[in-house]
Amino acid sequence: MAYHIAVDSCTDMTAAMKKDEHITLVPLTLNVGEDKVIDDETFNQAEFLRKVAECPEAPSSACPSPDAYMQAYGYNNEDAYAITLSSELSGSYNSAKLGADLLKEEYPDKKIHVFNSRSASAGQTLILMKLQECLEAGKAFSEVVSEVEQYIEEQTTLFVLESLETLRKNGRLSGLKATLVNVLNIKPVMGSTPEGTIQQLDMGRGMKKALMKMTEQIGKTVIHPTDKYLMISHCNCLKRAEWLKVEIEKKYAFKGIVIVDTAGVATMYANDGGIVVAY
Structure with a gap:
């Protein structure tokens, strides 16, 4: 065609x-x-x-x-x-x-x-x-x-970033959320709304705990994971993405999990070490 x-x-x-x-x-x-x-x-x-x-x-x-x-x-x-x-x-x-x-x-x-x-x-x-x-x-x-x-x-997108500064400075988040990240090492678990805006869903102290909170969020929203693919985009942190893939596989039987590196726009917003998941 x-x-x-x-x-x-x-x-x-x-x-x-x-x-x-x-x-x-x-x-x-x-x-x-x-x-x-x-x-x-x-x-x-x-x-x-x-x-x-x-x-x-x-x-x-x-x-x-x-x-x-x-x-x-x-x-x-x-x-x-x-x-x-x-x-x-x-x-x-x-x-x-x-x-x-x-x-x-x-x-x-x-x-x-x-x-x-x-x-x-x-x-x-x-x-x-x-x-x-x-x-x-x-x-x-x-x-x-x-x-x-x-x-x-029916799709859901979640993400955890090392820094929310770029999102905040470009008017995508409130200053409070970015301050929590910088001062207390709190990493919010963010997600897209049905309209396509950004919302905070959970948080964890440190990146690993926040990513585990993200895996819990997947369980709250995913329906029939065996029929779905899950995509992980990472910004310069392949080992972190591979670790997350293993943790997700322990809990959910997705049809497949694919890992990709962020291109320019996602790199700009995710910053070094950011992780985005969609399913």
Whole structure:
């Protein structure tokens, strides 16, 4: 089948996804002081983390242009899909929608659907996996859209970070939560709301205790884990991610657990040592 998939660069893709000719990465731009970093295949995580650590200002991001999405959708009548960061966290979704509307003026028969992930990072990766599954099964456009939207409704994203400073400085959290982390070494277990915003669910003193609290949160929300994949995105902490995978496997029989490294946007928000889980 001929189709196009556009994903913004908060999607932490697997190696196989990066090689899929149907998928086009639409990069955000990361701003660290006066430096602008394009979050594409050239992104260097170690160099970026160094720049962030040395810069007194909080890093920020700029969403892709509608034109960038138009190019990713393909200038033809083939079906196209996009997966973006939660519309509550970024302008990427609105940009993707505008690009779709503009392109359909030129190609009125073209079918385009933009999925608001209501998540980020690992959550977007799992949505992409579900979308690929539907397309490879040869399902019709309307059926693909229905199944993936239902999948998004049922998905949960959790995360534990070493520092919440970037989220706080970019207006994603209250100052109180970030202060607790810095002063008392309290690591909140955060999660996405159904609308795609961020909420605190639990907390633990130290990273390991917080991650164990995260595994308990999984048990409170997961339904039929044997039918689901769980995705772990980590920022420069593979051993921590592998340890967490073992702990989750002790408690729940997921269909599979996949570990990926964070790309640029997720690296910016997760910071060194952050963990994001979606299922």
